[in-house]
Amino acid sequence: MILPIYLYGSQVLREKAVDADIEQQEEREELTKLLGDMYETMKNADGCGLAAPQVGRSLRVLIVDGSDLTETYPELSDFIRRMINPVFTFKSEEMCTYSEGCLSIPNIDADIERPEVVRIRYFDENFQEKEEEFDGFAARMLQHEMDHLDGVVFTDRAAPIRKKILGSKLNNISKGKVTTSYRVKIDK
8 A cells, every 4th residue: 555655844754763563473464564565655656765754653664675776776676675673783984975865855855974884683574683784875775764763864964054955945845835746744
């Protein structure tokens, strides 16, 4: 089911998400459905990543899919991850800067500096614990989505001058004054 994407200004985007309960079968079934709905929602909006807070659920769950970016990033051809309760176990000191955008902050982008390499421990969609190292744009996508789990949006990490320039646009988004090709919601 395609879910509405919560826009900048929604309280759920500023909350620190809680760990998902993966012990109970009923909870696992609900997480499996949520991951499926998130994937369908992300694809419908032409996104490459989505975190549960972006669909109104304050859970530490995210999904990324780089397969549509292979023209620019061929190494992402098979890069799809569904992560439950992810945690960083390593972030490199080496940094890199890329332009980022977000489905919750439509029509805005900013150059954001992040670690080049990260290692993440998480449970996959089969509830198996994994730990993997990621670099390049895969690391970027995951860090962006993991920020959502901590109530951080990418514009929080923008240079001060860029934040100032974006102020009125962000204010308009928080009031619902934005056009998207996908369902959106603001919940204050």
